[in-house]
Amino acid sequence: MSFLGANGPDSLIWWDWVDRHREEIKQATFEHLRLTLIAVAVGFLISGALALVALRYRWTYAPITWITGVLYTIPSLALFVLLVPWTGFTTLTGEIGLVSYTLLILIRNIVAGVDSVPAPVKEAADAMGYRPVRRFFAVDLRLATPTIIAGLRIATVTTIGLVTVTGLIGLGGYGGLINDGIDRTFSTPIVVGAGLSVVMAVTLDVGLAGVERVLTPWARRKVAR
Amino acid sequence: MSKRFPGSRTPAVQELSLELPSGSLAALVGPSGCGKTTTLKMINRLIEPTSGCIEVQGRNVVEMPLHELRRGIGYVIQQTGLFPHKTIAANIATVPSLLGWGKERVRERTQELVDLVGLDPELLRRYPAELSGGQQQRVGVARALAADPPILLMDEPYSAVDPIVRGRLQDELIALQARVHKTIVLVTHDIDEAIKLADHIAILNVGGVLEQFGPPADLLRAPANEFVANFLGRERALKRMALLRVRDVELVSGPVVEVSASVEESFKVMADHGVDWLGLRDGDRLLGWAWAADLDGVRSLGDIATEPFRAWVRPDTPLREALDLIVDSSTRVAAVFDDEDRYLGMLTIQQIADGMAQ
Numbered sequence: 001m002s003f004l005g006a007n008g009p010d011s012l013i014w015w016d017w018v019d020r021h022r023e024e025i026k027q028a029t030f031e032h033l034r035l036t037l038i039a040v041a042v043g044f045l046i047s048g049a050l051a052l053v054a055l056r057y058r059w060t061y062a063p064i065t066w067i068t069g070v071l072y073t074i075p076s077l078a079l080f081v082l083l084v085p086w087t088g089f090t091t092l093t094g095e096i097g098l099v100s101y102t103l104l105i106l107i108r109n110i111v112a113g114v115d116s117v118p119a120p121v122k123e124a125a126d127a128m129g130y131r132p133v134r135r136f137f138a139v140d141l142r143l144a145t146p147t148i149i150a151g152l153r154i155a156t157v158t159t160i161g162l163v164t165v166t167g168l169i170g171l172g173g174y175g176g177l178i179n180d181g182i183d184r185t186f187s188t189p190i191v192v193g194a195g196l197s198v199v200m201a202v203t204l205d206v207g208l209a210g211v212e213r214v215l216t217p218w219a220r221r222k223v224a225r
Numbered sequence: 226m227s228k229r230f231p232g233s234r235t236p237a238v239q240e241l242s243l244e245l246p247s248g249s250l251a252a253l254v255g256p257s258g259c260g261k262t263t264t265l266k267m268i269n270r271l272i273e274p275t276s277g278c279i280e281v282q283g284r285n286v287v288e289m290p291l292h293e294l295r296r297g298i299g300y301v302i303q304q305t306g307l308f309p310h311k312t313i314a315a316n317i318a319t320v321p322s323l324l325g326w327g328k329e330r331v332r333e334r335t336q337e338l339v340d341l342v343g344l345d346p347e348l349l350r351r352y353p354a355e356l357s358g359g360q361q362q363r364v365g366v367a368r369a370l371a372a373d374p375p376i377l378l379m380d381e382p383y384s385a386v387d388p389i390v391r392g393r394l395q396d397e398l399i400a401l402q403a404r405v406h407k408t409i410v411l412v413t414h415d416i417d418e419a420i421k422l423a424d425h426i427a428i429l430n431v432g433g434v435l436e437q438f439g440p441p442a443d444l445l446r447a448p449a450n451e452f453v454a455n456f457l458g459r460e461r462a463l464k465r466m467a468l469l470r471v472r473d474v475e476l477v478s479g480p481v482v483e484v485s486a487s488v489e490e491s492f493k494v495m496a497d498h499g500v501d502w503l504g505l506r507d508g509d510r511l512l513g514w515a516w517a518a519d520l521d522g523v524r525s526l527g528d529i530a531t532e533p534f535r536a537w538v539r540p541d542t543p544l545r546e547a548l549d550l551i552v553d554s555s556t557r558v559a560a561v562f563d564d565e566d567r568y569l570g571m572l573t574i575q576q577i578a579d580g581m582a583q
Binding site for chain 2: 118120121123124125126127128129130131139142143216217218
């Protein structure tokens with residue numbers, strides 16, 4: 001316990017620093033959460049729209065995944081730096097990058113989820129007299145829910161990690177704490193920033209898993225059997 | 226009507242013309258590639274015909290709004306196509322909900338259907354994945370019948386369940402149809418299933434060519450050609466025997482005498498029939514039978530200890546079942562009784578053969 005417990009120069013974390021910077025840590029947590037939620041929400045909306053286009057016009061799926069795939073491969077720091085001359089050190093710069101990283105995962109999962117709906121189920125729905133739009137929302141999308149939420153979970157956890165990078169362009173969040181620690185070769189803010197981002201990732205992931213359970217009672221019962 | 230799929234040179238169904246009688250069950254049978262499923266799906270326009278016309282109750286289906294047409298036609302498929310995310314109750318209520326029925330009406334109808342298809346009401350709150358294959362298939366039928374459509378389309382409904390359950394579901398369908406009298410179109414590759422269930426069978430060849438159409442017994446007695454004969458398979462007479470019933474053949478009186486008759490008369494009756502056993506009756510009750518040897522030294526027929534006829538049938542017993550009993554019996558005959566156990570006559574192998582020849 002000595003290396004977490006004491007306040008000597010060798011310990012990884014100085015608890016009295018944590019105590020004195022409560023307000024700052026709270027602020028960082030709030031900013032980190034805000035950046036993450038905006039990114040995932042906006043990313044989900046754009047992905048939903050693009051997935052609809054891809055599902056309706058099949059030929060667009062390849063170019064859509066290609067473009068979002070290219071976006072996904074650009075190193076995050078490079079993307080932020082490239083955007084700064086245009087949009088400055090703003091939330092917008094951060095969010096453009098963050099959102100673009102969620103697109104590939106979310107679009108793929110939405111399309112894969114809808115595609116995985118068994119053909120006999122779709123056929124039965126048509127034969128029962130569902131009209132196309134109603135069938136899409138009442139059958140296809142409902143059955144795609146587990147896959148879509150799986151995508152949201154990956155996107156959320158990934159974004160939480162990436163938000164620490166936006167700290168480098170001065171957007172706050174846990175990245176701010178980590179930068180501060182690196183600049184001063186002082187481990188405590190680094191450990192606090194990294195540790196809390198892990199806690200946030202796990203919390204949101206578990207939360208989304210809970211949402212999935214509530215939204216897909218049929219899947220839960222199947223497991224329970 | 227015809228159907229040619231894009232990119233295919235030969236039509237899947239070529240100028241098929243068929244009139245299916247309403248209120249009865251017609252089976253479309255044939256090898257894979259014969260277009261039987263395509264034909265079925267053109268009725269509710271899951272597949273649009275390339276040319277021709279399909280009339281349902283005098284209305285051309287192509288001119289009807291798609292969803293309206295489909296809500297009036299029940300549809301049952303092999304893998305049931307139940308909605309995995311909906312409870313059994315919600316699955317059954319699919320079409321009524323689409324039609325905008327009130328809650329109370331839907332609930333009452335669901336209850337009726339559960340009784341009709343023999344489903345445990347406990348299952349209504351479950352999800353499809355929690356049910357056995359047979360139960361799922363019953364739910365599929367209940368869902369198809371929910372809005373009481375005059376027409377029911379069934380696409381290989383029983384091919385995914387095991388043979389024992391399949392047999393039971395087939396029996397249930399026969400009983401169900403006796404109550405609801407729907408116009409049912411059944412697609413199957415199993416000729417025996419078609420023979421068992423259908424009032425009429427259409428045998429299709431590759432490319433949707435109609436080889437023969439008629440009641441199963443007619444097809445079995447007189448297959449139109451080699452293809453139909455091959456498709457019907459071996460033992461056609463036995464298969465037809467399973468369709469014909471005891472009431473379809475003439476019965477004989479048999480070596481049976483009134484219990485009040487004299488012993489001499491009894492020997493004469495046995496001699497006339499060329500048998501060494503005698504049946505005893507008291508009015509329209511059949512008492513049993515005895516060997517000729519048992520009559521030796523007996524003064525009155527009433528003194529004989531008779532054996533009951535173990536081979537006995539009802540008028541609605543299939544001939545095949547009757548034949549099975551006859552060949553297994555000591556007397557080589559089956560006694561026929563009506564539902565009130567009144568004696569109607571004897572059935573022999575000769576009677577069956579004569580009846581089959583008609």
